[in-house]
Amino acid sequence: MDDAIQVDNHWHIPATSSHTDDRTQVLKSGDGFAIFSRHGEIGRVGLGDQGYYYLGTRHLSRWQLLLAGRELMLLNSTVRLDNSRFVVDQTTPDIYDDSGTLSTPKGTIHIRRELATYDCALTEQLQLVNYDQEAKTLNLEYIFEADFHDIFEVRGEHRPKRGQMLEPKLSPQAIELAYQGLDGVIRRTRIDFDRAPTQLTAEHARFELTLEPGASLTLEARVFCANGEPFFCTSSHAATVASIDNEVAAGHDARAAIFTDNEQFNNWVNRSIADLQMLTTKTRYGLYPYAGVPWFSTPFGRDGLITALQTLWLHPELARGVLTFLAATQADTYDPVREAEPGKILHELREGEMAALGEIPFHRYYGTVDATPLFVMLAGRYLVRTGDLDFIHDLWCNIERAIGWMEQASDKHGFITYARKGDKGLVQQGWKDSDHSIYHRDGKLARPPIALCEVQGYAYDAYRQGAMIAERLGRQALAAKWRNRAAQLRERIEANFWSEELGTYVIALDGDGRPCAVRSSNPAHLLYCDAIDPQRATIMAHDLVGPKGFNGWGVRTILAGEPKFNPMSYHNGSVWPHDTALAAAGLARYGLMNESLTLINGLFDASTFLDQHRLPELFCGFDRIPGQAPTLYPTACKPQAWASGAVFMLIEAMLGLRFISDRPGIRLQHPRLPDYISWMRITGLRYGDASVDLAIRRHGNDVAVNIEARHGDFEVSVVL
Numbered sequence: 086m087d088d089a090i091q092v093d094n095h096w097h098i099p100a101t102s103s104h105t106d107d108r109t110q111v112l113k114s115g116d117g118f119a120i121f122s123r124h125g126e127i128g129r130v131g132l133g134d135q136g137y138y139y140l141g142t143r144h145l146s147r148w149q150l151l152l153a154g155r156e157l158m159l160l161n162s163t164v165r166l167d168n169s170r171f172v173v174d175q176t177t178p179d180i181y182d183d184s185g186t187l188s189t190p191k192g193t194i195h196i197r198r199e200l201a202t203y204d205c206a207l208t209e210q211l212q213l214v215n216y217d218q219e220a221k222t223l224n225l226e227y228i229f230e231a232d233f234h235d236i237f238e239v240r241g242e243h244r245p246k247r248g249q250m251l252e253p254k255l256s257p258q259a260i261e262l263a264y265q266g267l268d269g270v271i272r273r274t275r276i277d278f279d280r281a282p283t284q285l286t287a288e289h290a291r292f293e294l295t296l297e298p299g300a301s302l303t304l305e306a307r308v309f310c311a312n313g314e315p316f317f318c319t320s321s322h323a324a325t326v327a328s329i330d331n332e333v334a335a336g337h338d339a340r341a342a343i344f345t346d347n348e349q350f351n352n353w354v355n356r357s358i359a360d361l362q363m364l365t366t367k368t369r370y371g372l373y374p375y376a377g378v379p380w381f382s383t384p385f386g387r388d389g390l391i392t393a394l395q396t397l398w399l400h401p402e403l404a405r406g407v408l409t410f411l412a413a414t415q416a417d418t419y420d421p422v423r424e425a426e427p428g429k430i431l432h433e434l435r436e437g438e439m440a441a442l443g444e445i446p447f448h449r450y451y452g453t454v455d456a457t458p459l460f461v462m463l464a465g466r467y468l469v470r471t472g473d474l475d476f477i478h479d480l481w482c483n484i485e486r487a488i489g490w491m492e493q494a495s496d497k498h499g500f501i502t503y504a505r506k507g508d509k510g511l512v513q514q515g516w517k518d519s520d521h522s523i524y525h526r527d528g529k530l531a532r533p534p535i536a537l538c539e540v541q542g543y544a545y546d547a548y549r550q551g552a553m554i555a556e557r558l559g560r561q562a563l564a565a566k567w568r569n570r571a572a573q574l575r576e577r578i579e580a581n582f583w584s585e586e587l588g589t590y591v592i593a594l595d596g597d598g599r600p601c602a603v604r605s606s607n608p609a610h611l612l613y614c615d616a617i618d619p620q621r622a623t624i625m626a627h628d629l630v631g632p633k634g635f636n637g638w639g640v641r642t643i644l645a646g647e648p649k650f651n652p653m654s655y656h657n658g659s660v661w662p663h664d665t666a667l668a669a670a671g672l673a674r675y676g677l678m679n680e681s682l683t684l685i686n687g688l689f690d691a692s693t694f695l696d697q698h699r700l701p702e703l704f705c706g707f708d709r710i711p712g713q714a715p716t717l718y719p720t721a722c723k724p725q726a727w728a729s730g731a732v733f734m735l736i737e738a739m740l741g742l743r744f745i746s747d748r749p750g751i752r753l754q755h756p757r758l759p760d761y762i763s764w765m766r767i768t769g770l771r772y773g774d775a776s777v778d779l780a781i782r783r784h785g786n787d788v789a790v791n792i793e794a795r796h797g798d799f800e801v802s803v804v805l
Contacts, residue, residue, distance in 0.1 A: 108696070109135065110164050110171050111378050111724070112202040113363045114329065116140050116436070117310065118382050119207055123162045125150070125173035125198050128230065134239055134379055137207050139310035141383070141437025143239060144274040145207065147230035148308075150198070152223060153180045153189070157196055164697075166355060168363040169329045170201040193217045194296070201325045207308040208322040215296035225292045227306060231274040233264035235437040237445055240380060244444065253287040260285060266438040270313045279305040279321075312436075336362045340400035341770040343736065346763045353692040356699050357732045360724035361396065361403075370413050371406025374730075377702055377722030386411055386431040386456035387516060388727050390463050391663060395730030397463075397470050398737050398744070398770075404467045405476065411460055412483040416451050421506040424452035428490030430460045432514075445509070452510040453518075454494070454503035455540050457487045458547035462614075465550020468557070469746045472773060477554055488551050488567065491544055498581060499574050500594065501540050504533035515540060516664075517607070517642065517656040521649070523593050526602045528648050531595040538582045538590045539610035545574045546614040553746075575616055582608075589625045590617070604628060604644040606664050612671025622675045629668055630683045637709025638691040639665035640684060645706075652706035652716075659718060662688055662700040663727035666734040673738035678757050685735045686759055691715050692732075700728040736765075740781065741804075749775045750800030753790055758783040766793070775799040 108123045117139040121127055127135045127148035137145035150157060157175035164171045175196040180189035195214045200207065215221050238244055251263040251271070259277030266272065282290040296302055309317035320328075336358075343354050365374045368384075375381070376388040389411070393404035414434065416425035423446060424432075432453035440448035464484055468477045477484075494501045503514040512520045515537040523531045548571035555564040582590040584600065590608035591600040609629055611617045617625075628634045633645040636652075639660035643650045652658045665684050672681035687709075692698045694714035702725035705716035736742075741754030749772040758765060758781060768778040775797030782789045790803045 110162065112164070112168065112171055112200065112207075113375075113378055113382060114202045115204045115366050116382075117202055117205055117207070118378050119145075119200070119202050120379055121148075121171060121200070123173075124157070124159050124175070125162060125171065125200060136239070137202070137308060137310075138236060138379070138382070139205050140312045141236050141435055141440065142272055142312070143234045143236065144231055144272065144310040145229065145308055146232040146234070147228060149228040150196075150211075151226045151228065152177055152194070152196070154224070154226070155180060158191065166359055167333050168359045169333060170199050170326060173198040173200070189217070189221060194221065194223070199322070199326075201322065201329060203320070203325040203328045205310040205312075205318045206320055206325055208320070208325045209306045210322040211304045211306065212301060213294070213296060213304075214301040215298060218298050220298060221296045223292075223294045223296060225294055225304070227290045228288060229276055229290075230288065231262040231264070233266075233272050233274075235439040236380070237437065237439050242439070242445070244439070248438070255285060255287075257281045257285070260287060260290075262287070266441075268438050268441040270438065270441070272313070272438075273311040273317070275309045275311070275317050275319075277307050277309075277319075279307075333362060336365075339402055340396075341398075342768045343399075343765065344768075345765045347761050349693050349698070350689060350762060352698045353689065353700075353732055354736075356692075356697055357729040360699060360729040361392070361726060364724060364726045364729070365403065368406070368410055370410040372403050373406050373410050374403065374726040376727075377725035379722065380720075381722055381725070383436070384410065384414075384431070384434045386433070387453055387459060390430075390456060390459040391667075392726040392730045393463055394459075394466065395663070395666065395727065395734040397466055398742055399733050401467060401471050404463055404470075405473075408460070408464055408467060408480060411456070412480055414449065415483055415486065420451075422446060422509070423448075423450050424506050424510050425449075426451070426490060426493070428457065428486035428488075428493075430456040430487060432456060432511075446507065450510065452505065452514050454501060454514045454537065455516060455543055457490050457494075458501070458540065458543035460484075461487050461491075461547035461551050462543060465547075465553055468554060470744045470772075472749070474557060478558060481554070481558060484551060484554060485563075488547065491547065492570075495544075496534070496536065498536075498577050498598075499570065500536035500577070500581075501544050502534035502536045502596075504535070504596070515607075519656045522656040523601060524603065524649060525595070525599070526648055531593055531601050532597065534596050536594040537607065538578070538592060539607045541574060541578050541582070542611040542614035542616040545571050545578070545616040548574065578611070578616060579618060579621075583621060589628055590621075603649075604633070604647050606634070606640045606642050606644075606661075606668060609640065609664070609668035609671050612675055613667045614671075615674055619675055622671075623677065626672055626675075626677050626680045629672070630680045632708075635683065635687065636660060636706050638687045638704070638715045640668050641706040653718075655703070655718075658706040659703045660706050660715070661703045661728075662691075662731040666731035666738075670734050670738040673741060676755065678739075678755060681738055682757060682759055685739060686761075688731060688735065689759070689761070699723055700731060701725060702728055744772070745800065748800065749773060749798050750802070751777075753781075753801075753803045755804060756781060756788045756790065757786065758788055768794075772799055773797075777801060 119137040120135045136143040160174040162173040177194045182188040197212045199210045248266040254261040263273045283293045284291040374392045376385040389407045393407040414431045416429040435447040548567045552564040552567040592605040593601040643657045650658045669681045669684040701721040701723040740756045764782045777799045778794040780791045
């Protein structure tokens with residue numbers, strides 16, 4: 086079947102069909118995640134992406150529950166707000182015995198299933214209650230399968246050769262399925278039960294159970310994964326749930342809390358917090374937000390850095406983990422296959438069989454042009470946010486090497502450029518990394534090496550942040566050098582990227598220095614970096630919030646009417662929440678609060694229409710139609726880290742929230758609240774050992790800020 090919407094780049098998900106209407110449910114913990122149907126099943130229906138995955142491999146490709154050989158009737162299913170568990174309520178259909186007599190009318194047995202994932206385990210607690218006046222003998226059956234497909238196989242990559250399935254190992258209450266990959270690694274799935282099945286095979290477990298009238302019975306099923314190790318991280322369902330609850334509670338304690346008088350806005354905030362908590366993984370270097378489920382549940386440099394920037398004011402510990410992880414994985418050698426160069430920051434890390442064999446280039450891949458300046462940006466802003474100079478001192482060598490790479494990657498004008506080194510990696514290496522996203526007004530693709538406009542903005546801010554760090558560390562000569570480089574770069578951005586004809590900055594310069602004169606959302610990132618002339622920022626803002634740029638929900642990646650504009654394209658006309666959030670934050674930075682609030686309101690409205698108030702990775706760029714939800718994009722990740730982080734960048738923008746660089750304190754610069762929020766409370770906003778609770782109340786277009794509690798030395802100032 087051909088699709089109406091096709092992802093441009095070979096390495097993105099082939100859109101052979103849509104899963105936007107399948108109402109799939111997601112659980113994630115650490116390096117494992119599960120995708121279920123709303124019935125709590127895996128693999129019986131859907132598009133082939135359901136499963137339980139661990140370290141880039143699908144360890145469970147089928148999971149189905151039958152009663153008397155019949156599918157159960159769905160009553161309700163939901164993932165708890167904190168994403169800790171997936172609960173499914175079901176009942177029996179009409180069940181007939183061998184003689185054709187109705188033995189169990191529908192609705193007789195209630196089945197409640199609670200599923201949870203933690204680390205490398207998926208556990209299910211099953212409770213059955215008999216509401217009949219007679220005892221019932223039930224034939225309950227779990228059907229299961231483990232295909233051990235690499236996630237890129239699931240995404241559609243063809244492999245001419247695979248490893249081999251090993252002989253299953255059976256015991257009275259468990260079965261172990263195993264696969265030896267071409268990389269020599271044995272990957273194992275162990276399925277066990279808290280009671281011995283009546284029959285257990287390599288494909289199913291059958292239980293004969295008797296329930297007296299009004300009686301209940303509980304059964305527990307557990308799935309454990311092992312990747313190259315001969316042992317499993319076994320735990321009970323109760324232990325799994327307790328571990329998750331402890332992590333959720335610790336996450337709440339570690340960050341500030343936000344509450345308003347608008348319940349829908351609160352729902353958006355709470356959903357975003359829960360999704361970020363679920364996507365965040367404890368690595369050996371600290372916390373790291375994995376990019377998105379299902380296809381990007383792994384560390385991505387750019388995504389992690391932008392998510393950390395979005396949430397820095399709220400939860401700086403996340404930024405610390407991102408910086409530590411990316412410093413530890415910073416490239417130190419040249420490797421054209423991985424596009425690694427000394428000082429360059431990681432793009433993507435994959436753990437599966439295909440990555441280990443080099444069938445895909447992403448085992449540890451550096452083909453991104455923007456992660457390195459974003460790394461320096463985050464380091465500087467983290468220092469301002471926390472005052473933690475000791476930590477930044479420990480990162481100094483990584484910061485210096487990152488800026489060294491930026492200088493090496495710059496052309497004669499000082500612009501950072503990219504060109505793919507090998508034949509397997511990404512052609513386009515900015516955030517719009519699909520093959521056909523950077524082009525000229527005649528539709529022809531830009532010839533590399535390419536200089537993206539937003540990357541020059543990141544570089545400008547990185548040089549400034551690097552200079553500030555160098556100065557704080559007593560390296561005055563470097564500070565002066567980098568400040569001078571930032572000033573020169575800003576002048577050259579204005580001279581080379583601004584188009585009087587377009588009234589905006591061009592998306593890129595090609596290898597000949599020719600401008601790609603297309604109106605896009607990319608220049609909005611220049612606003613976020615404070616990298617452009619204020620008068621030109623005002624001119625550009627008209628397009629961003631006008632009908633060609635703003636579709637009623639967010640900013641289109643390519644403005645309507647431009648060459649190759651397609652509202653169904655991955656990067657050439659769709660709307661990405663993180664992109665819109667950066668635009669809104671940039672507009673606020675330039676004092677364009679009405680325009681910023683237009684974008685904030687659009688994303689808020691979108692969240693009210695979307696399932697669970699969850700903003701996806703992207704949605705289509707069609708004009709908003711009153712009473713209708715945004716048009717979904719078929720293969721968008723849900724949840725996606727930087728889509729979940731968008732609301733926190735928007736709150737920061739509307740409040741004009743800035744941390745004071747030389748002492749504990751914040752400044753609210755021209756704060757505004759949208760007309761659907763009368764008041765907002767922020768509690769537990771910390772700086773070191775000090776903290777403050779704030780109440781912000783709207784009075785027309787003005788606000789009043791009250792300090793409700795203050796602990797320690799914490800300064801608060803407001804500029805109205």
